[in-house]
Amino acid sequence: MSGAAAGALEVMRAGALTTVQDQGRPGFAHLGVPRSGALDRAAAAAANAAVGNDPAAAVLETTVTGIAVRAVGPCVVAVTGPPAPVAIDGVPAAMGQAVTVTDGAVLDVGTAQSGVRSYVAVAGGIDVPAVLGSRSTDLLSGLGPPRLRDRDRVPIGHERRGDVRAVAAGPRTAPAELVLTVRLGPRHDWFTASALETLVRTEYRVSPVSNRVALRLTGAPLERAVPDELPSEGVVLGAVQVPADGQPLIFLADHPTTGGYPVVAVVDDADVDRCAQARPGTAVRFRLT
Numbered sequence: 291m292s293g294a295a296a297g298a299l300e301v302m303r304a305g306a307l308t309t310v311q312d313q314g315r316p317g318f319a320h321l322g323v324p325r326s327g328a329l330d331r332a333a334a335a336a337a338n339a340a341v342g343n344d345p346a347a348a349v350l351e352t353t354v355t356g357i358a359v360r361a362v363g364p365c366v367v368a369v370t371g372p373p374a375p376v377a378i379d380g381v382p383a384a385m386g387q388a389v390t391v392t393d394g395a396v397l398d399v400g401t402a403q404s405g406v407r408s409y410v411a412v413a414g415g416i417d418v419p420a421v422l423g424s425r426s427t428d429l430l431s432g433l434g435p436p437r438l439r440d441r442d443r444v445p446i447g448h449e450r451r452g453d454v455r456a457v458a459a460g461p462r463t464a465p466a467e468l469v470l471t472v473r474l475g476p477r478h479d480w481f482t483a484s485a486l487e488t489l490v491r492t493e494y495r496v497s498p499v500s501n502r503v504a505l506r507l508t509g510a511p512l513e514r515a516v517p518d519e520l521p522s523e524g525v526v527l528g529a530v531q532v533p534a535d536g537q538p539l540i541f542l543a544d545h546p547t548t549g550g551y552p553v554v555a556v557v558d559d560a561d562v563d564r565c566a567q568a569r570p571g572t573a574v575r576f577r578l579t
Contacts, residue, residue: 296447297363297445297446298445298446299361299397299416299444300359301440302359304357304438304442305353305357306352306354307353308350308357309350309351309427309437310416310425311327311334311351312328312346313328313331313345313424313426314328314543315424315433323431323433323547324544324547326428326544327543328349328426329407333370333371333408334411336386337369337370338415340368341412343414344415347415348425348426349409350444352410353406353407354401354406355402356400357438358399359410360396360397361391361397364391364392366388366390367411368387369383369409369411370408371407373404375398375400376397376399377398378395379395405464406464406566415447419435467574467575468568468574468575470558470564471558472557472577474555474556474578475529475530475552476553477520479516480515481513481552485512485514485515485554490577493574494510495574497570503542503546504540505540507537507538509537511535512536512538514552522550523548525546527545528557529541531552540565
């Protein structure tokens with residue numbers, strides 16, 4: 291915490307899943323701590339830039355249905371992510387732009403029209419206590435603040451890096467097809483040649499059971515060439531792991547630090563953020579480098 295809070299946001303409608311996220315806590319994998327942090331790092335950074343925050347400031351990450359918060363004290367906010375209705379006391383407001391919310395007014399971020407996650411930055415940042423250097427909610431390990439509930443009150447900090455910007459970024463429309471660049475993973479030789487061909491030649495679909503831990507896919511199963519049990523080993527952000535059913539999954543920010551299933555490929559870091567906005571049913575293809 292950075293002294294007395296400059297104000298707060300009172301949660302009127304928490305939405306399907308809203309968490310506090312910043313740039314995460316990388317560097318603790320040896321302790322079994324996931325990196326966590328905003329899934330769509332570019333959208334979170336754009337929201338912070340719009341209100342003059344440091345890029346590392348904590349924001350609110352919503353899931354599909356958005357959030358409604360009442361300002362306790364006046365504040366400046368910005369909303370980024372996929373197209374979604376944004377209003378202040380019922381009056382439409384622009385996305386990607388710093389807007390003032392007066393004391394007692396309600397900021398309402400509605401359901402995303404495409405994509406999954408919206409980001410709400412407030413000037414001064416979300417000032418919850420940091421754990422291992424990060425304010426991020428980690429849904430796998432339980433570190434950081436719990437997911438937001440109705441009637442929660444979230445403190446606003448004081449720290450600002452610069453002035454607000456007129457416009458930071460427009461809505462980020464999610465693609466109908468997600469094409470992800472990958473390189474072969476450390477256990478690609480545990481799969482048949484036809485399985486590797488299948489991985490890069492066929493279309494997968496995003497499963498409804500995807501979450502902040504992993505983007506789970508459905509499609510042609512990948513056949514193993516090595517049926518042995520694999521001892522748990524380290525896994526990284528973007529790792530394409532293949533469980534026993536042969537259906538690949540892509541590890542996201544809350545992924546475990548180790549895994550006992552082989553990793554056939556790894557998604558390039560530049561493409562991982564795009565997984566954050568992939569809705570169930572979205573087509574996914576892999577492009578091998």
